[in-house]
Amino acid sequence: MSIxxxxxxxxxxxxxxxxxQAEAWxxxxxxxECPACRGRLEEQRALIARAGELLALAAPPARxxxxxxxxxxxxxxxxxxxxxxxxxxxxxxxxxxxxxAGWYLRGEPPIAPAARDRRAAAANAAAPRDTxxxxxxxxxxxxxxxxxxxxxxSRALPEADEAARSVAAAQRDQMISGSxxxxxxxxxxxxxxxxxxxxxxxxxLAAPAAPLAVRWETIPWDTARVMLGVEPARIPNLPAVAKRxxxxxxxxxxxxxxxxxxxxxxHERPAAEGAPGMEVGAxxxxxxxxxxxxxxxxxxxxxxxxxxxxxxxxxxxxELVK
Amino acid sequence: MPDDLAEIxxxxxPALVRFLYRKVWDVERAEDLAQEAFARAVVHKPESVRGWxxxxxxxxxxxxxxxxxxxxxxxxxxxxxxxxxxxxxxxxHAEAERSRVxxxxxxxxxxxxxVLLLWDAGLSYDEIATQTxxxxxxxxxxxxxxxxxxxxxxxxxxxxxxxxxx
Numbered sequence: 144m145s146i147x148x149x150x151x152x153x154x155x156x157x158x159x160x161x162x163x164q165a166e167a168w169x170x171x172x173x174x175x176e177c178p179a180c181r182g183r184l185e186e187q188r189a190l191i192a193r194a195g196e197l198l199a200l201a202a203p204p205a206r207x208x209x210x211x212x213x214x215x216x217x218x219x220x221x222x223x224x225x226x227x228x229x230x231x232x233x234x235x236x237x238x239x240x241x242x243x244a245g246w247y248l249r250g251e252p253p254i255a256p257a258a259r260d261r262r263a264a265a266a267n268a269a270a271p272r273d274t275x276x277x278x279x280x281x282x283x284x285x286x287x288x289x290x291x292x293x294x295x296x297s298r299a300l301p302e303a304d305e306a307a308r309s310v311a312a313a314q315r316d317q318m319i320s321g322s323x324x325x326x327x328x329x330x331x332x333x334x335x336x337x338x339x340x341x342x343x344x345x346x347x348l349a350a351p352a353a354p355l356a357v358r359w360e361t362i363p364w365d366t367a368r369v370m371l372g373v374e375p376a377r378i379p380n381l382p383a384v385a386k387r388x389x390x391x392x393x394x395x396x397x398x399x400x401x402x403x404x405x406x407x408x409x410h411e412r413p414a415a416e417g418a419p420g421m422e423v424g425a426x427x428x429x430x431x432x433x434x435x436x437x438x439x440x441x442x443x444x445x446x447x448x449x450x451x452x453x454x455x456x457x458x459x460x461x462e463l464v465k
Numbered sequence: 466m467p468d469d470l471a472e473i474x475x476x477x478x479p480a481l482v483r484f485l486y487r488k489v490w491d492v493e494r495a496e497d498l499a500q501e502a503f504a505r506a507v508v509h510k511p512e513s514v515r516g517w518x519x520x521x522x523x524x525x526x527x528x529x530x531x532x533x534x535x536x537x538x539x540x541x542x543x544x545x546x547x548x549x550x551x552x553x554x555x556x557x558h559a560e561a562e563r564s565r566v567x568x569x570x571x572x573x574x575x576x577x578x579x580v581l582l583l584w585d586a587g588l589s590y591d592e593i594a595t596q597t598x599x600x601x602x603x604x605x606x607x608x609x610x611x612x613x614x615x616x617x618x619x620x621x622x623x624x625x626x627x628x629x630x631x
Contacts, residue, residue, distance in 0.1 A: 161605065
């Protein structure tokens with residue numbers, strides 16, 4: 144055989160069964176007449192075996208193959224049709240978030256901040272008492288309450304609290320003057336409040352839900368639809384009850400029983416009013432001592448989950464929001 | 466889901482998880498990424514599914530490592546985060562071995578490590594060449610070097626530990 148000694152690469156390819164047939168024959172012929180290369184072949188065989196052993200030491204624990212994923216970002220799709228009898232709260236959180244994100248992405252035309260300010264000012268002029276209570280104060284007191292009641296989270300968000308305060312102040316000023324000129328102080332903050340990007344971690348607040356101090360009356364679904372001008376948002380395939388606080392205040396509350404002890408609440412206002420479209424809350428109704436509450440912003444939606452949540456749902460939620 | 470993809474899923478999923486595990490070192494994360502890679506394959510319908518899956522998985526693992534570094538900072542804000550489940554059932558010895566192999570793997574050059582992990586995940590020389598841009602004839606040489614360095618780095622790590630223990 145005329146070829147020179149074989150290199151390690153060829154030996155590995157040969158031992159891996161990856162050397163093309165013609166080359167393999169030539170290599171075998173050389174090995175037949177070269178004891179040195181035969182010795183190297185055995186060395187490399189041992190090396191390959193040893194490397195394989197080491198990699199096996201760093202193999203993941205054997206587990207069953209999970210079901211095939213159906214869509215990107217949906218590695219574990221929910222069971223179709225019926226909900227399982229006992230749904231973990233983490234699932235409730237997932238469902239609520241998915242719903243909120245879906246609502247947020249349904250393509251509502253963005254309202255220019257300036258136009259909204261003008262509309263708010265006009266509304267103030269027309270009905271100073273009612274709208275002054277609902278429209279201009281909707282951001283500020285909520286954020287303040289959150290900040291006051293949840294010191295651990297608010298420490299991470301001093302700017303958000305500041306922002307809320309100055310928005311409130313600016314809006315009060317505007318109400319007094321009745322000015323329809325867009326306030327440059329409001330616009331960036333207002334935009335930030337409305338179009339807060341979902342991944343922004345500072346938008347995550349751990350805070351108590353607003354207490355349901357007021358009694359809600361049950362209304363027919365048709366009435367709710369008329370109030371909002373659109374079909375009220377809700378989780379499909381789940382019984383829903385529509386409620387409202389009063390005829391004057393155009394907020395529809397949709398309550399849906401997710402599992403025993405877990406109710407999802409969706410707060411929705413008519414989109415034209417420019418209010419935060421929907422507040423979402425999942426509350427463990429029968430629990431007196433609520434061990435954990437969560438609130439996240441998904442875009443301009445406030446998503447609230449209340450109940451005995453597994454500790455890992457914080458990170459799960461964070462991932463979902465992203 | 467196309468039938469052939471279901472078949473590839475059954476045959477390739479464990480290999481993809483093994484490949485990803487040596488990058489993220491968390492089996493659940495590795496499974497999530499592997500599933501995500503398959504979910505994307507459903508949408509993209511690549512011609513050569515297996516090779517495509519490993520390319521996508523490698524990219525996701527890289528992005529994941531960057532994101533994990535970023536998130537560690539954010540998560541410190543969330544006080545109730547649980548520590549990852551302690552490996553109570555794992556033999557301490559096996560865990561030590563695993564971490565020694567991990568250390569040894571990290572001493573390889575990125576290319577050597579990639580080729581070794583792809584081979585170990587069951588890809589052929591042709592597939593590895595396509596994925597890494599190496600000439601097919603260079604795959605054997607790269608593997609030979611990667612294996613030798615892995616074995617040497619592991620042995621050196623063991624030696625150092627013995628010396629450290631006295």
